[in-house]
Amino acid sequence: MFTGIVEELGEVVAVEQLADASRFRLRGPLVTEGAQHGDSIAVNGVCLTVVEFGDGEFTADVMAETLLRSSLGALEVGSRVNLERPMAVGGRLGGHIVQGHVDGTGSILERIPSEHWEIVKVALPAPLSRYVVEKGSITVDGVSLTVVEAADDYFTISLIPTTLALTTLGLKQPGDPVNLEVDVIAKYVERLLGPNAQETVK
Numbered sequence: 001m002f003t004g005i006v007e008e009l010g011e012v013v014a015v016e017q018l019a020d021a022s023r024f025r026l027r028g029p030l031v032t033e034g035a036q037h038g039d040s041i042a043v044n045g046v047c048l049t050v051v052e053f054g055d056g057e058f059t060a061d062v063m064a065e066t067l068l069r070s071s072l073g074a075l076e077v078g079s080r081v082n083l084e085r086p087m088a089v090g091g092r093l094g095g096h097i098v099q100g101h102v103d104g105t106g107s108i109l110e111r112i113p114s115e116h117w118e119i120v121k122v123a124l125p126a127p128l129s130r131y132v133v134e135k136g137s138i139t140v141d142g143v144s145l146t147v148v149e150a151a152d153d154y155f156t157i158s159l160i161p162t163t164l165a166l167t168t169l170g171l172k173q174p175g176d177p178v179n180l181e182v183d184v185i186a187k188y189v190e191r192l193l194g195p196n197a198q199e200t201v202k
Contacts, residue, residue, distance in 0.1 A: 001087050002042050004095035004137075004144020006167045007031055010043075010083040012075050013057060020064045024048075024075065028083045029056035040100070042084040044168065045142030045179045046070050047100025070102040071141075071177035082142040082167050095144025096137040102179045104128050106140075108172045109154060118159045119148065120169065122178060126153065130190075131182035139181040143167050 010028035024043070031041050032053050039050045041058065048060035067073040075081065087093065110121040122140065124132060132138055132150045139145070143163065149156040164170035172178065 002098040004098040004139045006082040008083040010081045012079040022062045025059045031083045042100045131186045141178045
């Protein structure tokens with residue numbers, strides 16, 4: 001479980017292409033402090049398992065399903081990534097409930113700078129549109145954000161200087177892909193209130 005509050009701007013230091021997967025080695029001195037084999041670390045919002053670690057770096061295997069559903073397949077040596085360790089029980093929930101299970105990918109459509117913040121317009125896949133609402137929460141590349149405008153095929157977010165400086169969202173340009181995770185509570189509510197609700201709830 002994560003909160004979508006990025007802890008560190010990391011970097012891809014090696015990529016190994018396997019038959020049906022990829023192995024990434026990533027640099028993140030902060031998130032690897034006290035790391036153990038099998039720990040989880042969110043990389044651009046994707047929950048990955050630590051396979052090896054040392055000297056401020058860690059290795060994670062990314063299976064074909066994850067590469068298909070996320071933008072991790074586009075990463076290359078030198079790519080910057082958002083890193084976050086799992087939420088500690090009893091800690092503050094600074095963002096919202098984030099699982100690290102990407103629901104789909106979008107792309108940056110437009111950046112509109114202003115004096116103190118920047119509005120970013122993001123393409124929204126049709127299957128995810130019903131879960132995105134104005135003033136609701138969404139995770140973009142692992143960053144917990146508030147939706148400013150929600151349309152059928154896009155949404156906008158407002159980024160403060162801290163987010164622009166400390167995450168990859170300050171680097172993304174129009175056309176760049178981003179990982180999207182919608183609010184899991186909305187998906188559970190939809191499931192419970194769906195056509196089979198009366199049959200499953202007794």
